[in-house]
Amino acid sequence: MIKISFKIDTCKGCGLCVGACPKKLLRIAxxxxxxxxxxxxxxTDASACIGCASCAMMCPDCVIRIEKx
Amino acid sequence: MADKVLMKGNEAIAEAAILAGCRHYFGYPITPQTExxxxxxxxxxxxxxxxxxxxxxIAAINMVYGASAAGKRVMTSSSSPGISLKGEGxxxxxxxxxxxxxVNAQRGGPGLGGIQPSQSxxxxxxxxxxxxxxxxxxxxxxxxxxxxxxxxxxxxxxxxYRMPVMLLADGTIGQMMEPVCFDLAIxxxxxxxxxxxxxxxxxxxxxxxxxxxxxxELEQTNIERYARYDEIAKNEARYEEYLMDDAEIxxxxxxxxxxxxxxxxxxxxxxxxxxxxxxxxxVWPFPKAPYEKAAEHxxxxxxxxxxxxxxxxxxxxxxxCKIPVSLCSRVxxxxxxxxxxxxxxxxxxxxxx
Amino acid sequence: MVVFxxxxxxxxVPLHYCPGCTHGIIHRLVAEVxxxxxxxxxxxxxxxxxxxxxxxxxxxxxxxxxxHGRAPAVATGVKRSDPEHNVVFxxxxxxxxxxxxxxxxxxxxxxxxxxxxxxxxxxxYGMTGGQMAPTSLVGQVTQTSPYGRDxxxxxxxxxxxxxxxxxxxxxxxxxVTVNSVPNVRKAKKAIKKAFQNQLDGKGxxxxxxxxxxxxxxxxxxxxxxxxxxSDMIPYYPLGVxxxxxxxxxxxx
Numbered sequence: 001m002i003k004i005s006f007k008i009d010t011c012k013g014c015g016l017c018v019g020a021c022p023k024k025l026l027r028i029a030x031x032x033x034x035x036x037x038x039x040x041x042x043x044t045d046a047s048a049c050i051g052c053a054s055c056a057m058m059c060p061d062c063v064i065r066i067e068k069x
Numbered sequence: 070m071a072d073k074v075l076m077k078g079n080e081a082i083a084e085a086a087i088l089a090g091c092r093h094y095f096g097y098p099i100t101p102q103t104e105x106x107x108x109x110x111x112x113x114x115x116x117x118x119x120x121x122x123x124x125x126x127i128a129a130i131n132m133v134y135g136a137s138a139a140g141k142r143v144m145t146s147s148s149s150p151g152i153s154l155k156g157e158g159x160x161x162x163x164x165x166x167x168x169x170x171x172v173n174a175q176r177g178g179p180g181l182g183g184i185q186p187s188q189s190x191x192x193x194x195x196x197x198x199x200x201x202x203x204x205x206x207x208x209x210x211x212x213x214x215x216x217x218x219x220x221x222x223x224x225x226x227x228x229x230y231r232m233p234v235m236l237l238a239d240g241t242i243g244q245m246m247e248p249v250c251f252d253l254a255i256x257x258x259x260x261x262x263x264x265x266x267x268x269x270x271x272x273x274x275x276x277x278x279x280x281x282x283x284x285x286e287l288e289q290t291n292i293e294r295y296a297r298y299d300e301i302a303k304n305e306a307r308y309e310e311y312l313m314d315d316a317e318i319x320x321x322x323x324x325x326x327x328x329x330x331x332x333x334x335x336x337x338x339x340x341x342x343x344x345x346x347x348x349x350x351x352v353w354p355f356p357k358a359p360y361e362k363a364a365e366h367x368x369x370x371x372x373x374x375x376x377x378x379x380x381x382x383x384x385x386x387x388x389x390c391k392i393p394v395s396l397c398s399r400v401x402x403x404x405x406x407x408x409x410x411x412x413x414x415x416x417x418x419x420x421x422x
Numbered sequence: 423m424v425v426f427x428x429x430x431x432x433x434x435v436p437l438h439y440c441p442g443c444t445h446g447i448i449h450r451l452v453a454e455v456x457x458x459x460x461x462x463x464x465x466x467x468x469x470x471x472x473x474x475x476x477x478x479x480x481x482x483x484x485x486x487x488x489x490h491g492r493a494p495a496v497a498t499g500v501k502r503s504d505p506e507h508n509v510v511f512x513x514x515x516x517x518x519x520x521x522x523x524x525x526x527x528x529x530x531x532x533x534x535x536x537x538x539x540x541x542x543x544x545x546x547y548g549m550t551g552g553q554m555a556p557t558s559l560v561g562q563v564t565q566t567s568p569y570g571r572d573x574x575x576x577x578x579x580x581x582x583x584x585x586x587x588x589x590x591x592x593x594x595x596x597x598v599t600v601n602s603v604p605n606v607r608k609a610k611k612a613i614k615k616a617f618q619n620q621l622d623g624k625g626x627x628x629x630x631x632x633x634x635x636x637x638x639x640x641x642x643x644x645x646x647x648x649x650x651x652s653d654m655i656p657y658y659p660l661g662v663x664x665x666x667x668x669x670x671x672x673x674x
Contacts, residue, residue: 002425014442014636014643020603038441053426054603060446061437062428069423093502119502123495124529131492131526135499138486139466139508143499161489265484265500267464267508276478278487 002051003067004043011063013038017055023048026055071252078216079104079146079243082172082236083112085220086144088251090258091170092118093143095132097125097151100184101240102174105146126151130158130171137167138277140264142224146172148240149182149190152198159233160199164279166294168227170220171205172236174243175375177402185402186240186325191379194237195353202291204298206234206305207353209323213247219350221253226305228259230297237352239375241325241404301354308356309348312338316345318417319363320397321384322373323349325404330373333410342418352380360387368420370394371413373405429453431462431482438476442636442643445474445542447600449481451610452513452540455617456483465509466500468493470523472515473548488512491523494530497537509620511538516557517547520580524556527586527628534591534625538616541582541628543597544635545654552638556580559657564638583630583663593625595663599632599655601647608660624667632658 011034018026018041025043034040041063043049049066056064076084083105086094094113096106106122113120119136123129129145136143147155152173162169175190177183190198194207206226208219216238223234265275281287312334313319322330327348337344347359347370363370369392372381378396385394397413399405428434431453439445456462462483469477471490478485488496493512501510519527519541530537546564547553554567557579561570571579583595594616598609609631616627632654634646641649662668 010436012441016442016643016647019644019647051425056426057603057606058447060439060442060444060450062432062446062450065427066425067423068425093499095499121498121502124525127492128495128498128526128529131489131495132499132502134488134492135468135486135496135501136503137499138496139500139503141503157489158492165487265466265486266504267466267484268462268482270463274482275484276487277485278478280475280487 001069002049003069004046004049005065006041007063008040009035010061011038011040012036012061013040014060015041016058016060017041017064020054020058022052022054023050025049071250073248073250075246076213076249077104077244077246078213078238079174080108081213081217081249082146082220083108084251085217086170086224087112087116087118088253088255089142089221089224090255091142091144091224092116093136093141094119095121095123095129095145097123097129097147099148099151101176101243102146102148102172104243105172126154127158130155133169134158134162134167137162137169138165138265140261140266142228142258144170144172146174148174148176149178152190152193156199159205160197160201160203161279162233163197163203163205164201165277166231167233167277168231169233170223170227170236171233172238175237175239177400183402184240186404187375187400187402188239188324188326189376189379189400190237191352191374191376194235195355195383203294204353205232206230206301207237207351208234209237209349209352210242211324211327211348212242213245213249216242217249217251218253221255225256230301237324239325305351306354306356306358307350308359309350310359311346311348313345313347313359313363315343316363317343317366317368318414319345319347319367319370320373320410320414321347321349321370323352323380326373326375329405329407330410332407333414336407336411337414342414344414355383355387357387360384364388364391367392369417371397371417373397373410375404376400429457431456433480433482435479437480439473440637442634442646444600444633447606448540448542448631448633449477451606451613452511453481454610455614458614459617459621461509461617461621464507465511468497468500468510468512470512470514470518472518474513474515474542475549477513491518491521492526493518494523494526494535494537494539498530498535501535501537505536509617511540511617513540514542515548516541516543516545516555520556520582528589531586531626531628532589532591534593536620536623536625538620539628540613541630542633543582543630543658544633545579546635546638548635548638559653579657581658586628587663591626592628592664593666594619594627597630597632597658597660597663599650599660601634601650
């Protein structure tokens with residue numbers, strides 16, 4: 001089971017993770033805004049995540065953490 | 070009686086630095102101080118030390134910055150134009166509260182100038198030499214023996230107050246040979262928990278830095294540094310008074326100028342003129358006390374310098390302009406002769422300015 | 423079992439870099455390498471003036487802030503202080519290394535100084551708001567080349583890896599980038615090798631990382647990564663430019 005978590009308030013909404021996800025599961029939240037005033041990244045379908053961490057590797061701010069049970 | 074060694078002033082500095090525990094020296098060739106680098110090049114490899122000739126004086130002072138940050142006693146040396154290049158690095162050393170010893174064997178300036186001795190970097194040295202509010206402690210030896218003693222003192226002061234210390238010498242004392250005794254008391258360097266030697270996983274990281282984008286923080290570091298400078302002014306100002314007790318005329322000079330002046334003072338005394346010498350051994354902090362005293366019982370002060378008149382301003386400030394202070398100087402590498410100083414003393418004795 | 427998380431050698435503080443600035447990726451790669459080699463306790467990092475000057479707030483190891491251009495000299499002083507113990511790296515931008523600090527990097531390389539240099543080439547001065555750097559491309563519009571860099575006025579961009587490869591001194595020079603996951607992996611491999619070289623006493627190792635500056639390139643973060651492929655890499659080919667130990671000669 002893959003568990004992906006985002007440090008919402010550290011995200012700057014740069015979108016590099018969105019481009020990196022091979023399964024196109026990530027997007028920039030259309031409405032949610034974090035403490036810094038950015039629209040943070042979010043996953044649309046966590047169950048489809050294969051835990052490849054491509055998103056985390058492209059993230060400049062270490063927002064994404066991935067665990068495998 | 071401890072044995073003495075006949076040695077050049079420049080080499081005495083290098084040997085004394087090694088005695089003080091300095092094992093890292095970064096230099097660059099420039100007359101009239103290159104003997105220091107040459108001496109270190111020979112000695113350091115034999116004692117497990119580091120001698121490195123940098124690609125420029127700028128690189129050298131930054132290597133000093135690195136070794137000092139890593140907790141080492143470290144030195145560099147140069148002469149006037151090279152010291153100008155080190156100005157930014159010296160300001161960084163002060164701004165990061167890093168100890169280091171910097172030798173300036175002054176030569177005639179400005180620009181490329183000459184290679185003969187001078188004291189025309191007095192302002193540069195005593196006012197910091199770089200940007201920002203800061204000072205270096207500046208020591209002014211006038212003999213090969215003092216070149217050795219004040220080098221050791223420089224390392225002690227640098228570590229004690231965590232700041233750059235300059236040995237302000239000149240080409241003459243650097244090149245002259247005199248017997249020197251190295252049987253000197255050496256205090257080991259203090260612990261440096263602030264140094265960047267690696268956390269070893271046992272402490273939070275140390276940061277050596279002078280960047281403070283928050284102005285209130287930057288102001289605070291300046292205020293704290295100046296509190297330390299006040300301490301230094303109280304405890305570390307050093308000078309020599311020669312035949313000053315009954316003096317009616319005071320002559321003041323440091324370094325090679327003081328050697329010349331002592332001869333003139335002795336001659337003048339033979340002619341019955343009551344004259345004495347005040348010789349600063351630190352020009353920062355500037356020793357105010359002897360001038361305040363002189364202002365009580367002397368008619369005037371003559372400042373003998375190898376520049377167009379720099380220390381004279383500090384002398385006037387020190388005696389609050391209570392008595393006139395005149396200049397007797399040669400520049401460009403010319404050295405005043407004892408007779409020139411004697412004439413100035415005679416003129417002063419006759420009441421002339 | 424954690425698959426991916428922030429490396430320990432990066433302190434848990436937010437980075438001040440602009441959204442999409444790949445300094446953040448490169449910081450993480452350096453920190454991952456420090457963790458994997460287990461050297462944080464004896465590593466000293468040197469961050470000179472530039473966007474990354476505040477790296478001393480981000481890396482958990484001891485850090486030193488250096489004057490603009492002088493990090494290789496400061497690193498030399500730190501390394502020579504305790505060559506067996508101290509692991510020393512500099513993290514320099516192109517304005518720092520390829521402009522004001524050219525002499526320092528050339529001579530550290532020529533001395534084969536046993537240090538690791540992480541050189542960030544984003545073809546711009548970022549911290550001061552987007553001026554032309556020695557690495558800015560011909561035609562590149564910046565605050566100080568508003569009509570596009572004109573070689574007749576200010577010459578041609580400097581290729582640091584190629585330049586230093588002519589020196590006998592340096593052990594290892596490689597140019598990488600971080601504009602895609604495969605490239606990030608390759609960049610990490612190069613950075614790890616550059617640190618390993620230092621541990622093995624092999625000498626001067628420099629990794630030039632082509633990095634994005636969306637803000638001052640005037641592009642979205644994603645577009646900036648594409649611009650690296652379309653414009654930067656053709657002028658700054660990726661690859662190993664020197665690897666003395668491996669003696670593999672890069673097909674120039």
